Amino acid sequence: MTVTATPPTLALARHEPRRATVSIGGTWRVTQRLPRLARARELLDQSPDTTQLDFDTTALTDWDSGLVTFIAGLEQVCRERGIRCDPQGLPAGLRKLLGLARSVPQTGRGGHAMQAAPSFIRRLGSDSLDLIKSTGEIMEFFGEGTLAFRNFVLGRARFRRSDLWLIMQESGADALPIVGLVSFLVGIILGYIGDQQLKDFGAQIYVADLVGLATVIQMGALVTAIVLSGRTGAAFAAQIGTMQVNEEIDALRTLGISPMEFLVLPRMLALIAMTPLLAIYADLLGILGGAFVGTVVGSLTLAAYLTETQIAIGWNHIIQGLIAATVYGAIVAASGCLRGMQCGRSAAAVGQATTSAVVTSIVFIVIAAAVLTILFDATGLS
Amino acid sequence: MTTAADTGASIAPDSPQIRLEGITLGYGDTLVQKDLSFDIRRGDVFVIMGGSGCGKSTVMRCVTGLLEPWAGRVLLQGESLWEQPPAARSMLMRRNGVMYQSGALWSSMTLEENICLPLEQYTDLAPEQMRAIAEYKLALVGLAGYGDYYPSEISGGMRKRVGVARAMALDPDTLFFDEPSAGLDPISARRLDELILELRDSLGTTMVVITHELDSIFTIADDSVFLDAETKTMLATGNPRELREHSPIAQVRTFLNRGEAGAYGSA
Numbered sequence: 102m103t104v105t106a107t108p109p110t111l112a113l114a115r116h117e118p119r120r121a122t123v124s125i126g127g128t129w130r131v132t133q134r135l136p137r138l139a140r141a142r143e144l145l146d147q148s149p150d151t152t153q154l155d156f157d158t159t160a161l162t163d164w165d166s167g168l169v170t171f172i173a174g175l176e177q178v179c180r181e182r183g184i185r186c187d188p189q190g191l192p193a194g195l196r197k198l199l200g201l202a203r204s205v206p207q208t209g210r211g212g213h214a215m216q217a218a219p220s221f222i223r224r225l226g227s228d229s230l231d232l233i234k235s236t237g238e239i240m241e242f243f244g245e246g247t248l249a250f251r252n253f254v255l256g257r258a259r260f261r262r263s264d265l266w267l268i269m270q271e272s273g274a275d276a277l278p279i280v281g282l283v284s285f286l287v288g289i290i291l292g293y294i295g296d297q298q299l300k301d302f303g304a305q306i307y308v309a310d311l312v313g314l315a316t317v318i319q320m321g322a323l324v325t326a327i328v329l330s331g332r333t334g335a336a337f338a339a340q341i342g343t344m345q346v347n348e349e350i351d352a353l354r355t356l357g358i359s360p361m362e363f364l365v366l367p368r369m370l371a372l373i374a375m376t377p378l379l380a381i382y383a384d385l386l387g388i389l390g391g392a393f394v395g396t397v398v399g400s401l402t403l404a405a406y407l408t409e410t411q412i413a414i415g416w417n418h419i420i421q422g423l424i425a426a427t428v429y430g431a432i433v434a435a436s437g438c439l440r441g442m443q444c445g446r447s448a449a450a451v452g453q454a455t456t457s458a459v460v461t462s463i464v465f466i467v468i469a470a471a472v473l474t475i476l477f478d479a480t481g482l483s
Numbered sequence: 484m485t486t487a488a489d490t491g492a493s494i495a496p497d498s499p500q501i502r503l504e505g506i507t508l509g510y511g512d513t514l515v516q517k518d519l520s521f522d523i524r525r526g527d528v529f530v531i532m533g534g535s536g537c538g539k540s541t542v543m544r545c546v547t548g549l550l551e552p553w554a555g556r557v558l559l560q561g562e563s564l565w566e567q568p569p570a571a572r573s574m575l576m577r578r579n580g581v582m583y584q585s586g587a588l589w590s591s592m593t594l595e596e597n598i599c600l601p602l603e604q605y606t607d608l609a610p611e612q613m614r615a616i617a618e619y620k621l622a623l624v625g626l627a628g629y630g631d632y633y634p635s636e637i638s639g640g641m642r643k644r645v646g647v648a649r650a651m652a653l654d655p656d657t658l659f660f661d662e663p664s665a666g667l668d669p670i671s672a673r674r675l676d677e678l679i680l681e682l683r684d685s686l687g688t689t690m691v692v693i694t695h696e697l698d699s700i701f702t703i704a705d706d707s708v709f710l711d712a713e714t715k716t717m718l719a720t721g722n723p724r725e726l727r728e729h730s731p732i733a734q735v736r737t738f739l740n741r742g743e744a745g746a747y748g749s750a
Contacts, residue, residue, distance in 0.1 A: 165654035
């Protein structure tokens with residue numbers, strides 16, 4: 102049977118000069134609305150010459166930590182004011198709990214709470230050191246990655262072939278619906294923009310050139326890479342990051358198995374192989390999106406649209422797209438795996454690794470797209 | 484005699500805090516334990532013991548409302564946990580505090596925030612009152628001053644102690660400890676045992692401890708149940724010190740005598 106809860110009460114009474122008694126009654130449980138310490142301060146302010154404080158808990162029906170912390174706070178207030186507290190009037194269990202909390206050495210003092218906010222110079226120095234450390238980790242990652250790839254070429258890499266096929270399926274075949282949908286819609290957008298501009302000149306047939314070239318040279322690969330970075334790169338970071346948290350990567354290392362070969366290499370190989378294939382598929386769907394606009398909005402026949410596309414696109418354009426897709430695939434895989442390997446040992450760190458993987462891969466994809474465009478122009482491939 | 488106001492207790496001392504009636508449970512198609520019936524008295528330290536993989540933690544999940552049994556009833560202070568609608572069951576579950584094996588602290592929150600979260604959700608206390616309670620609970624488990632640390636910044640043993648502090652946040656009627664001594668050094672394990680006894684004596688909280696650490700069992704247990712992995716049911720209940728000497732079941736005596744058959748001889 103549960104004791105009926107009554108409101109907690111707090112009162113101060115004077116019986117003798119300089120001696121007061123705190124009367125505590127009712128139910129003092131954390132689930133009640135409990136009096137604050139400020140109320141006790143107000144009561145003590147009314148008797149400023151008090152030097153001795155007693156407790157009366159005869160009207161107390163039920164209590165828990167809510168009362169314990171209140172009494173602990175009141176004792177602190179009394180110490181500050183030079184008032185002596187006599188705990189005899191408190192329940193025996195409560196006196197014991199107060200003693201228990203006090204008996205433990207306060208080893209954490211001087212921890213984070215006591216540290217002042219770092220100065221600008223200190224933050225600058227700290228951030229610079231973090232940047233140097235991070236750059237070192239990236240270089241180390243690529244160094245180890247290169248060695249792992251060399252071992253793969255020499256047939257000495259230690260990883261499970263079944264993992265490679267599974268990752269290829271998950272990052273390739275399973276991504277077909279989303280890559281197809283996004284590419285088709287991007288084709289429609291490009292087709293609409295082209296149609297609106299070109300119809301003023303009666304040159305709507307060139308919508309096919311615009312959509313075809315833009316898609317095959319860059320957009321197909323770019324759309325594929327961005328979808329993969331959100332879908333597959335983030336998954337790589339989360340998978341490897343969780344393995345860090347669970348000490349699975351330490352277990353691999355203690356067995357003499359390189360995590361770069363066992364975890365990173367199959368993911369890199371899978372995406373380098375699958376991204377160009379997905380990009381070709383994205384190109385086809387993008388062209389189909391453009392054709393949909395050209396035939397429905399632009400009144401072109403499907404045969405005319407496709408013939409014009411065929412004339413516009415050369416092998417050099419297709420090769421550009423495939424090279425770009427391969428580079429983007431490597432960037433997505435490397436970003437996901439790098440952030441996963443750098444992950445800390447907590448659930449929050451896995452979330453940060455995942456976010457960081459997507460941001461890193463998209464930034465580097467855009468940089469790579471710009472660099473590749475210049476390179477293709479310089480080499481005469483465009 | 485200790486009164487309710489002395490210990491903060493609010494329940495009649497003789498009624499069982501928890502009663503299991505014919506509990507059978509498992510995962511998917513796999514039976515873990517069957518026909519479990521025993522009482523956990525209010526204010527007792529009750530140990531659920533047995534060999535590895537016998538289903539001790541699974542029984543705890545059932546009693547704490549995380550795993551519905553295949554059959555039977557779990558009564559918390561007379562109220563059937565699994566026959567309640569979800570909202571009422573949630574209210575009942577709140578009467579329990581659980582310390583998980585690894586601490587299971589929320590890694591994105593500081594230790595103080597970990598302890599304050601249940602208080603924020605279920606009480607009307609002012610922020611400074613919640614912080615005072617969190618600080619006090621941390622002090623109780625020997626971690627005063629660590630409130631601003633994150634779980635990733637402290638050791639595994641410290642995480643367990645914070646797990647105890649968080650489990651006590653709402654001053655539950657029953658505290659469950661899942662393998663509290665596992666992974667702790669002997670001194671920390673001993674201190675945790677002492678803490679369990681001190682909290683029980685001071686607050687009158689019922690303690691349910693899942694363990695197979697014999698030193699701990701003999702130090703803290705008032706009552707116990709022995710689960711068997713082979714027959715998938717309970718083999719004995721009672722005080723473990725008495726079971727060690729007088730249990731008619733050889734398997735129980737062997738377990739409690741560290742692999743030797745014990746004084747009673749083979750059954």
